[in-house]
Amino acid sequence: MSPTTTLAGITDRKTENPHAIFIPLPLQGHIIPSVHLAVKLASKGFTITFINTQSIHHSITNSSPEFSTTTDLFSEARKSGLDIRYATVSDGLPVGFDRSLNHDLFMECLLHVFSAHVDEIVGNLVKNDPSINCLIADSFHVWPLMISNKYKLVNISFWTEPALVLNLYYHMDLLKENGHYDPLDKDDGIIDYIPGVESIKPTDLMSYLQATNTNTVCHSIIRKALFEDAKSADIVICNTIQELEPHTISSLTQRQPFYAIGPIFPNKFTQELVSTSLWHELDCTCWLDNKPPGSVLYVSFGSYAHTTKHDLEEIAFGLLQSRVSFVWALRPDLVSSNDTNVLPVGFLDQTKDQGLIVPWCNQKNVISHLSIGGFLTHCGWNSILESIWCGVPLICFPLLTDQFTNRKLVVDDWRIGINLCERKNLVDRVEVKRKVKDFMMQEKSNEVRVEIKKVKRTLEDALAMGGSSQRNVDQFISQVMVKASQIK
Template structure:
């Protein structure tokens, strides 16, 4: 008997590909055949990173497929062209992919499991009579805020473009972090013109629980208890998501991982290393980059710093950076990308200086790592407020009046986070709660069973 065939469709960005790839591995483990669909550019980057790591065999049951997005190089930061692609081009290409798979003898697609933001998938599923479940890859509180967007407009807090009409703090329910109206998830996103597009996507999430039979999210009940009191009952937490307990299966990295950092970590004392990573989309100007580098050096601790090749805007003084890396060679390590899940699970890591993207936040929570929060855009401010105000498992940097976080501020906050026994204990307790949630009989474990049972129907 053929395995049930599931089509998994992420938004084509690192923070969305990773949790849907983790979910795909779990579905394969439960007897499903999975086709994982990216648009062509991220698909090529995922395949390239896999080849650099030794090939695609580790996918073990996940078939990678790609569709065009209809965009030329240079158009993917043009909000109008991207919107046109998602509404006009992607649905047709997805339809042709499904029809082609069936014509080639692949089992009929029974379900599409798609990113909430990939609305085109809902339309295609309806046309083919395929059932739909959705994945929300950010905090459940972020989904709650997005689904309340029409009500926030009605109450006069926002205008119809998503901009705040009032300068105040917003809290939807006890346990959900209070968030300033200037830091709502669709604000501070890449460029001002993107706010309108992202806000329109957020407004549409109000319809998601009606369109999808179930929505699963990478969270757990104890972590976000307040959020689940205001979300529809078919939104279920199944996290923390992992590809496998041993962290050996690939999670769809768009960049090749530098695994030299793992033996370097092995050589460091327990609880000594400051791990610094800002995800796939954060950019620093040369001045802030230099303050960050010199702050890590000033802290006087071993550090592992992820510096993407496109991490800085403008011209960074290469001679200065070469001198810096030579100076810190005995205590610090700089890599272009790393196997973050393995790093955060390592005994040597003392704290995580993070942009607070949700995947990074969940990976830190799962491993009991204290945070120093340095949010950059979108939902990262909400995640920071969870860390600092609700869970109290870390602190946040404070930029100066000019918006720059100084090296002295970084050194001071690193010392405070690592030296705070209560922060470390709360992080440990949250780690244990995460383990209970996904362990046999735990709330996320049982929710995932409900999800699997639904997909088998």
């Protein structure tokens, strides 16, 4: 094998079931559903060879001592009878390189360098194991069509965000023709011409489609991966729920085989066979156990996007003045890797009896605790699905990419959350204080609490025996078997 790869759990056992190489995008929000999907498919009879980057593997094993077998994250999964093998590959950068601080260089490597490493490891795997017949790759990768064609694999695109977001990316040409993407003078009128989308405001588009500069490396990835490559996939599987996005999904299924199989959670929501966290998780249980039911606001702005120091300070002062109890997962680089002292002077002392601030925690354990009554979130898709599953309504503060579009679904379409700030680009501590205080007084947020119970039931029904997601998984597997027999 190449020195760029390490392999574990590889056996000579052949299988007549689908055998998929699975390559997630090396970001926390994509790793989580990818690992859970690998376990779900393996439980359905798939053989999975899961490929992480060396950097992601290093972060997970360093942050999770209980899973820190040096070569294989899936050893426990195999002990439970699942046929999941494991490999790592270089993303083109040194393991210790700060990818957050050097975002553009990291994205350049994923665009221009990573494909060569993928080509090498996939070629070696296919050569040594003829049972491999599928490639499952995150839809944001730019190389799946080339790799799947070269090695005669069924090309399965895994979309980790809402179907609405993928559909909007698929129609970048229409947005451009109508002056809503990449013009010098953008149209601020309602967008009502996208198939499968009744209407959407320009401010609810993903941040990359709102940008004035569309010549960035991220825009190059989006154009190649989503507007071109993903449209050619044999099958798209999506971490969403049929009943929550019926019109958009109906439109997408007219283009290519598309299956809504979400929410992709472990069989036991808070227990995982495989570690997925890139940071060490502090346990908040004892602190939460001493709080009344529904009294605590959980605050987290995710694993990757950044905010300004001004906004962070306004939110901090708003929380302080609200007097609401809170748990805040405040990762050190939320503003910048170079500025890790971001809270107002004296804030920790002033809130020592009101709040608990940790660098990172097990989010599912926290929001499933009875004391949690709300979630102030950046609107990452994993966070939204997890919060719905736990029946916890949301206060929305989107920062980047799909989060603005996710906010629309939460607040405008499903009515299971509210906006933190009503005026764009203006975070004010007085408004934060009022919104948080009113939201946590449950009689004032009764509507969103009623609605989230309904949406929670939709998720539960989708995963139940005979539910839409269960049916779609079975149909997807049947489709894979047909496609695999046609290719080989």
